[in-house]
Amino acid sequence: MKVLVPVKRVVDHNVKIRVKADGSGVDLANVKMSMNPFDEIAIEEAVRLKEAGTADEVIAVSVGPAQAQDVLRTALAMGADRAILITVDGAVEPLAVAKLLKGVVATEEPGLVILGKQAIDDDCNQTGQMLSALLGWSQATFASEIVLAGGKAKVTREVDGGLQAIEVALPAIVTADLRLNEPRYASLPNIMKAKKKPLDSKTPEDFGVTVAPRLSVLRVEEPAARTAGIKVGSVAELLDKLKTEAGVI
Amino acid sequence: MAILLFADHDNAALSEQTAKTLTAASQIGGEVDILIAGQNAGGAAAEAASLAGVRSVILAEAEALEHRLAEPTAALIVALAADYDSIIAPATTTGKNVMPRVAALLDVMQISEVIEVVAADTFKRPIYAGNAIEVVQSTEAKTVLTVRTAGFAAAGAAEAAAPVKTVEATAEGADLSRFLENTLSQSDRPELNAAKIIVSGGRALGSDEKFRELLNPVADKLGAAVGASRAAVDSGYAPNDLQVGQTGKIVAPDLYVACGISGAIQHLAGMKDSKVIVAINTDEEAPIFQVADYGIVGDLFEILPEIERQL
Ligand SMILES: Cc1cc2nc3c(=O)[nH]c(=O)nc-3n(C[C@H](O)[C@H](O)[C@H](O)COP(=O)(O)OP(=O)(O)OC[C@H]3O[C@@H](n4cnc5c(N)ncnc54)[C@H](O)[C@@H]3O)c2cc1C
Ligand SMILES: Nc1ncnc2c1ncn2[C@@H]1O[C@H](COP(=O)(O)O)[C@@H](O)[C@H]1O
Numbered sequence: 001m002k003v004l005v006p007v008k009r010v011v012d013h014n015v016k017i018r019v020k021a022d023g024s025g026v027d028l029a030n031v032k033m034s035m036n037p038f039d040e041i042a043i044e045e046a047v048r049l050k051e052a053g054t055a056d057e058v059i060a061v062s063v064g065p066a067q068a069q070d071v072l073r074t075a076l077a078m079g080a081d082r083a084i085l086i087t088v089d090g091a092v093e094p095l096a097v098a099k100l101l102k103g104v105v106a107t108e109e110p111g112l113v114i115l116g117k118q119a120i121d122d123d124c125n126q127t128g129q130m131l132s133a134l135l136g137w138s139q140a141t142f143a144s145e146i147v148l149a150g151g152k153a154k155v156t157r158e159v160d161g162g163l164q165a166i167e168v169a170l171p172a173i174v175t176a177d178l179r180l181n182e183p184r185y186a187s188l189p190n191i192m193k194a195k196k197k198p199l200d201s202k203t204p205e206d207f208g209v210t211v212a213p214r215l216s217v218l219r220v221e222e223p224a225a226r227t228a229g230i231k232v233g234s235v236a237e238l239l240d241k242l243k244t245e246a247g248v249i
Numbered sequence: 250m251a252i253l254l255f256a257d258h259d260n261a262a263l264s265e266q267t268a269k270t271l272t273a274a275s276q277i278g279g280e281v282d283i284l285i286a287g288q289n290a291g292g293a294a295a296e297a298a299s300l301a302g303v304r305s306v307i308l309a310e311a312e313a314l315e316h317r318l319a320e321p322t323a324a325l326i327v328a329l330a331a332d333y334d335s336i337i338a339p340a341t342t343t344g345k346n347v348m349p350r351v352a353a354l355l356d357v358m359q360i361s362e363v364i365e366v367v368a369a370d371t372f373k374r375p376i377y378a379g380n381a382i383e384v385v386q387s388t389e390a391k392t393v394l395t396v397r398t399a400g401f402a403a404a405g406a407a408e409a410a411a412p413v414k415t416v417e418a419t420a421e422g423a424d425l426s427r428f429l430e431n432t433l434s435q436s437d438r439p440e441l442n443a444a445k446i447i448v449s450g451g452r453a454l455g456s457d458e459k460f461r462e463l464l465n466p467v468a469d470k471l472g473a474a475v476g477a478s479r480a481a482v483d484s485g486y487a488p489n490d491l492q493v494g495q496t497g498k499i500v501a502p503d504l505y506v507a508c509g510i511s512g513a514i515q516h517l518a519g520m521k522d523s524k525v526i527v528a529i530n531t532d533e534e535a536p537i538f539q540v541a542d543y544g545i546v547g548d549l550f551e552i553l554p555e556i557e558r559q560l
Contacts, residue, residue: 011377016514019381026381094349095358120495123376124361129319129349138425139319141346144489154429159342160442160498162490165429166318178496179483214358218371218384226521229542231533235555238527241543246525248446248504249471249560 001111001170003046003055006101007039007075009068010121023219035071038116040078042176044183045146046114047079054148055112057081061104063097065089069199076194077186083199088211094122096204096211098130103207105135110171112153117142117175128175138168144179250279250369253307255326255338255347258285258293260315265443266339268403271300273396274337275404276366280304284329286322286418288315294413300404303411310415313423316431317343320422323350328419330355330391335369340395340499352393360385362397362499378495378518398442399501399522434488436475441491444474446504449493449520452480453509453531453549460486463553464508470560476500476520478510494519508549512537529553 011017011026012034018027035043049055060075061084062068072083086100105113118125132139140146140155144163147154148170157164158177168174186194204211232238242249252274257264267283274281283297284307294308307329313321326347330336336351338344340362352359364382365373371386372394441447448468454460460481468475477487479494493500495518505523510516512528512535520526521540528541529549538544545552 013515017377017380026377093358095353095356098353118496121377123378123495124359125345126349126352126359126361129346130353132319133323133350133353136422139346139350140426141319142342157342158489159431160490161431161433162488163432164316165432167427167429169425178479179489214389215360215385215387218386220376221373221382221384223375223379223382224522226526226540228539229526229544231538231544231546235545235552235559238543238545239556239559242504242525242527246504246542248525 001055002057002059002108003049004059004061004104004108004110004113005039005042005046005075005080006097006113006115006127007043007060007062007071008036008116008119009033009062009064009071010036010119013037013120019220019222023221025220033067035074036116036119038118038176038178040183041178041180042114042116043075043078043080044181045176048181049148050079059084059108059110061086061101063088063092063100072199073194074186076197077191078184082197084202085199086202086204088204091213092211093213093215094124094126094130095214096209097127098134099209100204100207101131102134103209112171113173115173115175117177128173132173135173138172140166140168140172141175142177143174144177146174146180250277250335251333252277252279252281252335252337253326253329253333254281254283255336255344256283256285256293256297257339257341257343258287258290260287260290261292263293263296264341265403266341266398267297268300269398269401270337270339270396271302271404272401273363273366275302277335277369279334282307284309284326286314286317286325288312298410298413299406301407302404303407305411306413308413308415309418311418311420313420314418316428317347318426318428319346319350320425321418321420322347323354324419324421326351327354329416333391335392335394337394337396339398344395348393348395355391355393357389357391357393359393359395360387361395363394364397364400378514379521380514397499399499434490438468439472439474441474441476441493441498441500444502446471446473447476447500447502448473448506448508449476449478449510450481450487450508451478451510452484454481454486457486463549466557467553467560470557478516507537507541508553510537511535512540
């Protein structure tokens with residue numbers, strides 16, 4: 001079985017981003033970029049399935065600018081076998097990404113697609129569900145455990161009230177939550193080996209998909225600022241402030 | 250304009266997030282129908298019918314809908330979609346699971362986690378863990394949205410109940426997934442999303458025993474819900490449904506008490522809209538103090554028991 005893992009190049013999760021003064025967007029000049037953290041978890045899960053003999057090939061795919069090659073190389077260094085870059089400049093909405101991924105699924109015919117649950121730049125949390133809908137496949141989102149057996153996947157999902165276990169028929173779409181696994185660091189020899197692994201380049205036209213955005217971003221604003229308050233010297237003072245000044249207890 | 254609101258409920262009762270989403274729907278403007286998809290869900294339907302500003306309640310019952318699995322639920326909503334300009338749901342794990350599937354089947358882009366309705370087609374939503382707010386306009390024939398409910402007040406009670414209509418649920422997609430079991434946390438405390446006060450613990454608590462021993466008595470005295478950072482959840486001190494943050498719950502209580510939590514961007518994303526924030530941390534440089542109204546620099550193992558004594 002092939003496992004397909006879509007990975008997105010995003011601003012590194014440690015970077016505190018800045019809104020541009022003219023409201024046109026977020027300042028991404030010279031900002032450190034990395035693989036979306038949830039996608040590292042998705043790659044790790046796919047590689048573990050291969051190591052367990054359940055999967056025989058792991059394919060990483062990214063939609064983005066030429067520099068997205070870097071995150072694909074990271075995926076290859078973590079253990080993916082080959083990679084596909086669909087080159088698009090500028091932001092691509094989840095619906096368009098899902099349509100492109102549907103095209104990749106049509107040619108690669110994976111038994112399982114593992115995506116991240118959300119991209120930490122747009123915070124959309126949509127692409128996996130959309131891909132599943134377009135393919136008419138089953139979906140298991142926010143996975144913290146995946147067990148494959150007998151043409152089915154038993155998936156434990158993180159839900160508002162706790163955990164939910166469901167069983168989905170394969171082929172299926174799974175989206176990874178943070179507690180699915182701890183992704184490995186790529187070793188230096190594996191980083192070297194990754195440079196020789198195949199990386200195909202495609203364009204949206206190859207899949208007959210238009211990536212023009214459906215939503216227009218009118219402006220990007222700074223969130224309401226919060227200013228640091230005061231330090232109190234004792235519990236008595238804290239409780240007094242909460243009672244009399246803030247009136248919350 | 251007609252709006253279909255996909256309700257969050259547990260069949261027996263409606264969640265408060267539905268009433269909050271109704272407020273967002275009325276701000277868009279138009280007739281609002283609430284969809285209760287479930288099994289033996291008459292209780293939830295009756296509660297939905299009693300909310301102010303509801304035109305009607307649509308009740309669809311089937312075995313496959315009991316747990317609102319994504320495939321049959323999305324198929325049901327799509328079958329009803331022709332009559333609506335807008336389809337809206339709270340950004341709960343159910344809403345987040347089902348709505349993008351609906352959007353893709355309708356070939357429209359979803360607008361996720363709306364925090365403000367600017368106009369019927371224009372919305373504000375946070376990006377980059379809430380470090381920027383995007384104002385987006387939809388050019389789609391239909392809008393599909395999820396609502397971050399923390400910023401909306403719950404709709405009140407109606408003078409007269411709205412009619413409840415029953416519809417046939419399509420069985421489409423019911424063979425794709427099967428529900429096995431829920432392992433839900435049991436607690437007598439208020440729910441995180443509904444609580445006026447939240448006492449939250451981080452990695453500093455050190456073990457699940459200490460987590461309970463230190464936070465619960467204070468939470469009990471305050472009638473508060475208990476929350477946790479990701480580090481506390483990952484270390485097994487607290488169950489996953491207590492996690493507050495970018496990937497956990499987004500809360501905005503009157504009072505949020507962060508105990509031994511450093512204040513990483515991803516944690517702040519979930520609680521920085523709280524009215525009053527208190528931080529207890531041994532490190533006076535901890536970033537949590539930059540958003541705290543009241544900070545105490547000190548050891549939570551001494552401070553929390555002292556708070557409990559003085560309350
Ligand atoms: C993609 C992604 C998503 C994430 N989503 C979330 C999320 O939803 N929610 C979330 O919380 N995190 C999330 N994180 C993790 C986040 O980045 C932090 O790692 C996490 O919030 C840290 O938890 P903490 O503050 O409990 O632990 P730490 O950062 O280790 O902080 C512990 C704090 O306790 C203080 N301390 C130690 N001893 C004491 C004592 N005796 N008394 C008082 N204070 C003491 C220390 O000074 C320190 O400030 C996410 C990360 C990523 C990459
Ligand atoms: N441009 C992209 N290239 C590859 N994968 C993507 C892209 N955008 C989103 N994804 C995948 O979809 C998941 C959810 O993204 P989103 O719906 O944008 O929050 C991510 O974790 C990735 O696995």
